[in-house]
Amino acid sequence: MTKQEKAEKQEKPVAELPETETTKEETPFEPELEADEVTASEDGAPEEEAAKPDLAAQLAELQKKYDDLEDSFLRSQAEIKNIQTRHQKEQASLLKYDGQSLAKDVLPVLDNLERALATEATDESAESLKKGVQMTYDHMKHALEDHGVKEIEAQGKTFDPTIHQAVQTVAVDGDQKADTVVQVFQKGYYLKDRVLRPAMVVVAQ
Secondary structure: OOHHHHHHHHHOOOOOOOOOOOOOOOOOOOOOOOHHHHHHHHOHHHHHHHHHHHHHHHHHHHHHHHHHHHHHHHHHHHHHHHHHHHHHHHHHHHHHOOOHHHHHHHHHHHHHHHHHHHOOOOOHHHHHHHHHHHHHHHHHHHHHHHOOEEEOOOOOOEOOOOOEEEEEEEOOOOOOOOOEEEEEEEOOEEEOOEEEEOEEEEEEO
């Protein structure tokens, strides 16, 4: 090859290479979003808003349960207080009327002593015995009075069915008033403010 041919060969431009994919400008990789992720991102706010009514419903239900429990607690407290009050009243009543059965059993003895005193003494020994009976009667009656037992007034009083027991009725005589006690068959007694035994009486009508 001559020098001229070599020079021409060097001056001939090099053919440009075709553009390949590696020569193109590279763009950053963007992964495709899944359908569920798109929905979640697009509908995120509505889902939060939908959750709010559920929380409100749960709060209302809890509030109702709390109110029911509080109401039940208050009712239980009131019931316990009523039981305590009733128990205290019963205890006070038992203490107030303590010895009622004993006093009721003693009354027949008092009646017999009164009958013995009503008997007329015919001699000195009978009179002495009657004095002993009188002392026993007075002592027993005083003891009963100390424990709240007292006689019910009946003779000449207006008949009261709460404290008197009518065993017989007679016609009104003279200036007697109707429904008046004209005779006492058996004395009645109170135990404090309670009728221990009603008086057995005859009533004019």
